[in-house]
Amino acid sequence: MKGRARHLILGGLVTLVLIAVVAWFSAAPQWRSLPEQTALLRLSFTHGGDRSAACRDRTEEELAALPKNMRARQICDRRRPPIFVELEVDGATVFAAERDPSGLAGSGPSRVYERLLLPAGPHDLTVRMRDRPDTEGFDYEATRRVELAPAQSFVIDFRPAEGGFVFH
């Protein structure tokens, strides 16, 4: 076997083995991203803090200094207040954090996206949120007892139109 025929055969075999190895590693070995007998709980929503708490009425002097077409009685800060979120699992607080508004001017909604791995089985979930700085306690609260299956993806969302927290 000489010349190019030899290169075609030997080089071809080497290339074949290389590509077979590449093909094998393109789907193996497997990766376990979630421990066995575990479920994933995600608390995720976007919600803008209520700006009305920081609003005030303009004084007569302030109104007089404005052009007639801009004399709105109330003035509100463009920046939204932060929200405070708390999550309890089986009576223990697993997440409690204040979330600032998004955007350069702080005028966007606050964002929450938290992942929590829980053992499969029954759990008592309580989630609370305060979106007004002048509220004592919380503006929204919801409790749910759930039975989580292994590898289940459970989501707590927040939809004001549906009355508050939503469990998926």
Added chain:
Amino acid sequence: MSLRATLRRGLDRAERGLDPLFGPDWNPLANLGPLGWFLFWIVAATGVYLFIFFDTGVVDAYASVEWLSNDHWFHAGVARSLHRYASDLMVVVMLLHLAREFVYDRYRGKRWFSWVTGVPIVWFVYMSGITGYWLVWDQLAQYVAQTSTELLDALPIFAEPIARNFLTPESLSSRFFTLLVFLHIAIPLILLLAMWIHIQRISLARTKPPRGLAAITLAALVVVSLVLPASSQGPADLATVPAVVGLDWFLLGLYPVIDMVPPGVIWTGALLFTLVLIGLPWAPPRAEAPAAKVFLDHCNGCSRCVADCPYGAITLVRRSDGAPFLHEVEVDAGRCVACGICMGSCPSSTPFRRSGDLITGIDLPERSLAALRAEVIEAAAQLTGTGRVLTIACGFGAGGAPAPGRVVLPCVAMAPPSLFDFILSRGLADGVAIAGCAERDCQNRLGRSWTLQRIARERDPFLRNRVPRPRLLTVWAGPSEVARLEAETAGFAEALAAMGPYADQRPLDPAEARGAAAATTARAEQIVEAAK
């Protein structure tokens, strides 16, 4: 021996192992860049073909991929496997290419541009692959999509977390899925643009592998695609977590790290890695000889140096000195690596000249033609006995170390063919060994090809017909093949001894010898000056 020299010898040895299997010209390790291009086109062509059958709807995407993989496995299924395996192989080829250019020190100095423009290519290849995996919308796609978007959401640039699109089955819309398809088309197009920019500062860039190697690679890809077809991993279900997935370790190998390490660390690591890669050419920069210089009194604008420069550093411009020629050449000092190939290509580079100073049309300030002639005469004086061999060696090959009777150059193509004629006709040696770098790959890209074509009298400047070809030996050997170079040179010396002295000698006359001595003195002064 420095770490780089050790690595270079090791890599040369490894590459040499593939030479008998593929042949030096088909050696895949010496064709990594062209192979990368070839694999890109395979991925692009199969991608266009798959798009014919692919449905971009959330529900239908998985079904369409299953249909083309199972019902139409013999064409669309093979195309899918080719698409995946060629992408994976492209990652392998790209990373080897990066490591190889680093080891061979081709990333610093004037060659920084190709290196720096190659860094974004690494990321675009990964992004192209990752967005491709999303489209199958199987469990692996779900894992990749959720992990990727959670990582992206760590950057404070999105008002709404993108990961929220993958929270529940209801939250993912077909419109968002169409955006993913768009990304998988747009990113490879940007990759192609980046690849084009990557080769802009080299001339005659090799974007096609040798046909044989391309045929071998394509055939092996097709065979593996038939034997081990790519498959999906069950439909995505956002109500569950894809706890166990078969990962593509080439394109998605970092995902386990993303799972385990906070996103801030991942982004910081990626940024640092990118900055380090970009900064490598200056850490430290390579000390390079000054760029080639044009001497208009000896240049008629013939453009041979323009054609031969491997780095596109020489251009033809309108004549500026009033001489009766249309053009002159101009050297871009920012691109010239001082390989000397231009000097070897210049018809004025003849060491036979006896009147006036030995000046050529384009010369290296630190290693002029006059200095080279002097070095050759000096090296020849060290040869004794019969079968004297004067070696013109490449500094990056087996003959890179100084030795008696040897002149080491940045590239053997720096030596004009008339220099070999000069050595033989002046009786400086009985034969000339041209010891270039390994046959599979030239450190200065085109030096080996030009040398071979010049001495085969196929490329201007031609070796004169009077030069007996048997008195020239070409040895293409990498740094790990010193023993082969020595053996071949010894065999050549024996053959020369049997031939006897060259018949048409006209010994060096005193004027030439004096000129050589003067040039040697000037060269010594240059070295002393540089040392200061």
